[in-house]
Amino acid sequence: MTDKLILGADIGGSHITTGVIGLSSNSLANDSFYRLSIDSHADADAILDIWTKAIKIQLDKWPSIQKVALAMPGPFDYENGISLIRDQGKYLSLYGINVKQKLAQGLALDPANIVFVNDAVSFLAGEIYAGKAKTDESTIALTLGTGLGAAVHENGQTRDIALWQEPFRGFSAEHFFSTRWFIERYSQKTGRKIAHVKALLEVADQEVCVAIFDEFADNLCEFLTGWIGDSKFDALVLGGNISQSSNLFLPKLIQGLGHNGIHLDNWVSELGEVALLFGAVYDGFISRASWSFTNKNKL
Template sequence: MNKRNVVGVDIGGSHITAGLVDLDTNVLDEASLVRREVDSSGSAVSIIDEWKRAIEAIPGYSLQHLKVGIAMPGPFDYPNGISLIEQQGKYTSLYGLEVKKVLAEALGCDSESIHFENDAACFLQGEVASGAARSFDHAIGLTLGTGLGSSRYHGEFAEDAALWCSPFQGSIVEDYVSTRWFVEAYRKQTGKAIAEVRELTLEEENKAYAAGIFREFGENLARFLIGFIKKESPQVIVLGGNISKAEALFLPVVKEKLDRAGLATPIRITELGEQAALIGAACSWKVQKEDYK
């Protein structure tokens, strides 16, 4: 492999995405992109094998000059590559496993050729490297989906802010700014069930409820953001995750509430989408490894 290329990997709840990122330009070679479904409830052996197959399927992949950066959900011991995930309905079989060591053995490389980073941090790092937050020295990021990912960047490498469990309106903030909030809000109004947020915007019968539900969501998000902004003083806020695709329905409310609080921090939607975490994981070699050159 070219010395300047790094294998970037994004581990999702049901898939793995991998590809080559050029560290000179921070750009993903889209022709190298590989995406495979993974049964995250399967055995450790089957999960590691799927990861191995995806990485080895990358066009241009080789063990020569191999460097792999992996965006991984937590909880996880990132420096040592040990999974601490349990009771989340995914990757339970990896709990306590030296994932870095086992994956390195499967690939036939040294474990020092692989390192893991938090997926929320990698999302923001990718946007800083070549997306919506490039040219900014201070940024915060949120991924809005089945859960809440939060991260901060202050000039080196983004880090997980881990605010999903922050106290909020008698519960935790993730209960108010994630998919499950929409599911519950819709059930309360209609007595019916939806599984995904996009059902509110795509199905005609739901559109009558969408405006009010999204407005309340925007108010919740703004209330949370006010504290986050005051703590971190970012120059820009980047939103990602599936819910951010419906920005037109909630972002005006968020901006209205922030304006009233005297906060004018620009809010941008991800430019890299699902590729952000992969690119961020690859770019971590620039700041965390001296031997990437």
């Protein structure tokens, strides 16, 4: 039987990643993982041209594909495909633009065959469908990168919780839990500049690097403790570029949460972006009620 294929795409702050998901085989098609870098500060046409190119390359290679699901950061009008991103330090030029219509025109697809799913929801849904998360547990997912994404799975439902906009120490939470915070904190401590978190790992003065990650862990512990309160959760899963340095902050974070009476199973996603591709496809096109969790094939 021919596998039904749907294209998944992850829109990150510096890239677009695409991959072909086979619904019958519950797998990422061989040689279908593709990524293009992007300048999120470019004008709208330049951004949309790159997104269209990355998707079209896949559609040309896999001509049977007629549906595309995109994991998209918020704020975004997911139903209508209109960008509402304005204060997140990325994709400002897309504000108010109907991205669904623009992509449909560029790809010659029916707009109904292009869907958008919150990126944090996509990540957690992918972890549930193809990763380590369990359907009968209450799980928090955080995507830590150019922005802060957050979702929860509880009572059989996965939903965005928009923690990025929650107040914390006089700012939004995203101010403290994103790449920008690391860049600003390093500059405040040293008077020098870095371009991204990876560069922080390579600075000569590693004591500064360790101190900044310790501070990040303390901040995240304080924030999560306040948000979780008396709620009961079973697990915490991390994704995003910053999570790749989890050895520098996750042990202290978990220790701090434990001291505050919050005990969570925890892990960093092994699937990475593939989780977002799976989650976008299944959350966007397949009813959660029809997912065969008990018989699913893990990657």
